[in-house]
Amino acid sequence: DADVTQTPRNRITKTGKRIMLECSQTKGHDRMYWYRQDPGLGLRLIYYSFDVKDINKGEISDGYSVSRQAQAKFSLSLESAIPNQTALYFCATSDRMKGAQETQYFGPGTRLLVL
């Protein structure tokens, strides 16, 4: 079984709809992240969470919200989807105990199309 899972894997929605992307992990990591990837722009950080009570905005948080329901679950919501939120979304986790070599492990991604 994959250590980091994302649901749904693909989603088509319409402008103005609210949608939620979910991420679960079995790695036991305390830190979780949401990124989006667009062609030619690379990965950009949306939100990150260092534990259940610690939520932080990333580079591009406008139009998004998150919820850390448990150490293993981190959800990303688009309150009112717009076409420029069409992208590939990745969840990632990391283990703070790794210190300077802390690295991130990614889920398989959710491909979102907003019409």
Next chain:
Amino acid sequence: RKEVEQDPGPFNVPEGATVAFNCTYSNSASQSFFWYRQDCRKEPKLLMSVYSSGNEDGRFTAQLNRASQYISLLIRDSKLSDSATYLCVVNSGAGSYQLTFGKGTKLSVIP
């Protein structure tokens, strides 16, 4: 100035060739450096960390030059399976666990 810059490529090389990728970063306080690999339509996966003294993992060699804020990845004896996009990744500064990703360099290994 962009925080992490890479040549986007594509690099098209024959099997067995040696290929090198370069990356520069702008934050002099960065302390952690990585190369990730991303296959088409897949998630990024850690290829290797980059240490100050340079490090090697099989056919892959990574080098770091802190003075020039420059990172490199060398792939020897390229295989078809090496075809992917290679992402240079740097942490955002001292004590920071946020990572900044380069846009990636695309490699195609040709039979």
